[in-house]
Amino acid sequence: MASLLTDTLFEARGQAPAPSKDFYQIIVSRKDVIFRWWKISLRSEFREARPGELSESHEDFLDDPNLQIQIAIIFGAGTLDHIFNLCRGNFDFLVRLPDALLLNIISYLDLEDIARLSQVSHRFEALCNSDKLWEMVVQNLMGRITPEMKSLADEMGWKQFFFTNKLQLQVQLSRRRQKKSDSAESLSD
Template identity: 70%
Template sequence: MASLLQEELFERRGQAPAPSKDFCQLLVTRRQVIFRWWRISLRNECREARPGEIKESHEDFLDNSSLQIQIAIIFGAKVLEHVLNLCRGKFDFLERLPVPLLLYIISFLELEDIARLSQVSHRLKMICNSNALWEGIVENLCDTITPEMRELAQEMGWKQLFFTNRLQLQLQLRRRREKRAEEEKLTE
């Protein structure tokens, strides 16, 4: 399964916290953890400083607590935990799947499972709440979708349309028809 991974597993760039203004890059490949930094300072003694780089194998990185602390300070504890998991060989293949494939897989889940999956990560939350997913769910579960319903779904969102009860939906559609009729009278 690891052969499905690209050479570059993870990359993050950022600025070190104040008072430092150094720019840093963290890159995790299949074999190495690479930490790069560029000193940014107005002081004369720092102007000649060259960019720095540390390259370590995954095993060496797992033993280097000082580099781990530095990464946690700059990029945060969650990023450090993710990098540690990558170095230990714990890959999250679900997160790496392309969105169309994830939408296809999620479309087979029960609604409760979609709600649970949306709590796994920010990316999956966005996908589980996307109009593309809910449009497919509505089309699969509803017998007919009128152009008027499609228009309403575009305005309010397909997920909202799905969870709107039939009486409320009929009321909203009737209001839209009445509003259109009034607008047509005014334009005549």
């Protein structure tokens, strides 16, 4: 699982609350926490101010309340909690998994669980509503899919295909067959 961790575990940029116009960046790597700032001011005493950087080990960051307060003010308490977890070694490996692997895992969940998972985050909402997931779900449940069924599902969307009842699908498939035969007859005339 450690191979899923990149060198940069977290990065965020933000602007200080009004009236300040200063910009800030926080980077959490595997070894340290880097806090950068850029002073933006029309006041003459800050015009020559250079960007600054503070780099601390994870242990030092956990013992530095001043930096923690600054991060909470600029980036919010949720971001500070996330950084605490990273510095303590509590990594969320699920969000680091590639989409293809997550889709494969999700395709074996019950429908109620897929609906709940779609409410977890924007990423999971997109995955749970993707045509690729519903294509995998249909294939897992139905086994063999004819080219005609695949064509209809691609046209109407795999999720819609999954939730359409069998009778309606049979009617739509027979209509498609009829259209094809009508167009083939008109070409032969």
